[in-house]
Amino acid sequence: MPSSRRICGSGPESSWLKYVIAFCIVGVSYNLLHNITTSEKVRALFKELESLKEEIQTADYPTKMYRIENTLINMKREQDLYLRSIKNKIEEALETFSSDKTGRADYALEASGGKVVSLLHGTENFERAKTLFGITLCEGTHGPGAMLHVDMSPGNCWAIKGSQGGAVIKLLGRVRVDAVTVEHISKNISPTGEVTSAPKEFVVWGMRNPKDRGIRLGTFSYDADGHLVQTFPISNDHYFEFVQLEVLSNQGNPEYTCIYRFRVHGELERGSLNL
Numbered sequence: 044m045p046s047s048r049r050i051c052g053s054g055p056e057s058s059w060l061k062y063v064i065a066f067c068i069v070g071v072s073y074n075l076l077h078n079i080t081t082s083e084k085v086r087a088l089f090k091e092l093e094s095l096k097e098e099i100q101t102a103d104y105p106t107k108m109y110r111i112e113n114t115l116i117n118m119k120r121e122q123d124l125y126l127r128s129i130k131n132k133i134e135e136a137l138e139t140f141s142s143d144k145t146g147r148a149d150y151a152l153e154a155s156g157g158k159v160v161s162l163l164h165g166t167e168n169f170e171r172a173k174t175l176f177g178i179t180l181c182e183g184t185h186g187p188g189a190m191l192h193v194d195m196s197p198g199n200c201w202a203i204k205g206s207q208g209g210a211v212i213k214l215l216g217r218v219r220v221d222a223v224t225v226e227h228i229s230k231n232i233s234p235t236g237e238v239t240s241a242p243k244e245f246v247v248w249g250m251r252n253p254k255d256r257g258i259r260l261g262t263f264s265y266d267a268d269g270h271l272v273q274t275f276p277i278s279n280d281h282y283f284e285f286v287q288l289e290v291l292s293n294q295g296n297p298e299y300t301c302i303y304r305f306r307v308h309g310e311l312e313r314g315s316l317n318l
Contacts, residue, residue: 088118143193143306144272145224151286151307153191156215156317160253162187163289166208168201169299190302197228200301202240208300209245209289211253214307216315217282223247224274225265226304240301241267244291247275249283257287267294274308282312 091114143149151157168186187210189201201210227241244264248257263275286307293300 088114088121144226145274145306145308147222147224147274147306147308148311149224149306150214150216150218150309150311151191151212151305152193152215153188154193157191157307158213159187159191159210160213160285161211163209163211163287166210167204169204190305192304195226195228195303197232197234200303202299202301203290204299206293206296206300207290209287211250211285211287212305212307213253213285213317214283215311216317217284217312218307218309219282219312220247220249220260220277220279220286220307220309222274222276222308223260223263223286223288224272224304224306224308225263225302226272226306227265227267227301228303229271238267239294239296240299241265241294242290242292242300242302243267243294246287246289246291247277248287248289249279249281250285250287251283253285255285257285258283260286262291279309282315284315284317 143152149155149157185199185201187201189199190210191212192199225242225245227238230236230238242265244262246262247260249260250257258279258281260277260279261275265273288302288305290300290302
């Protein structure tokens with residue numbers, strides 16, 4: 044007497060179950076991929092999945108499974124490429140941040156041999172410490188060399204009286220200057236929640252010696268609402284051992300201007316190191 048029990052995995056019910064599972068896989072994969080990435084190639088796969096969902100009602104079973112399998116393999120490949128690209132970008136950003144946040148040498152850095160040799164006429168240090176409810180807003184005791192340091196702690200800046208002033212900086216050697224960078228602290232860590240003491244308009248001069256009239260390399264503007272580290276490119280073919288920073292205005296503070304970090308970038312002339 045033949046058994047009425049069916050073998051597991053055979054018969055039309057089993058094929059129908061595989062069909063339902065395959066359809067669910069397509070739907071779930073589609074939604075998952077949609078939430079992960081929107082790259083051009085993956086968007087093309089979305090369209091293919093959409094067409095699969097439409098054709099799954101009419102196409103024969105082996106064709107459905109073959110197309111679904113290939114589509115899922117392609118989806119996985121594109122996701123891997125996308126995630127690898129994100130990882131590479133994160134690693135590049137971390138490397139840039141660890142490389143003094145600019146990824147470029149700073150020839151004005153005091154630790155590398157840069158130093159302030161003189162102040163511009165009329166420039167005065169803001170000697171009085173500025174506090175608010177016991178919180179230091181402006182240290183008032185740091186000299187101009189503070190702007191050539193890496194320490195960006197609130198208050199650890201070169202503070203000058205008013206909104207104008209500057210200094211002449213001796214570089215590590217003779218440099219063909221092609222950019223300068225200005226950095227200020229974030230509003231988020233400023234005790235007052237604002238950065239009105241940040242420099243705004245400033246001029247940079249290239250000089251062969253401290254008393255040289257110099258060549259104007261450019262006039263620039265620091266955007267207090269932009270990135271904290273802002274680099275300004277310079278078109279220049281000459282090598283200079285000194286650079287003059289002249290601040291023309293700040294972001295609105297009537298008492299003082301804080302210069303946290305000033306960097307000088309370019310190409311060092313071979314054999315010109317000041318050792």
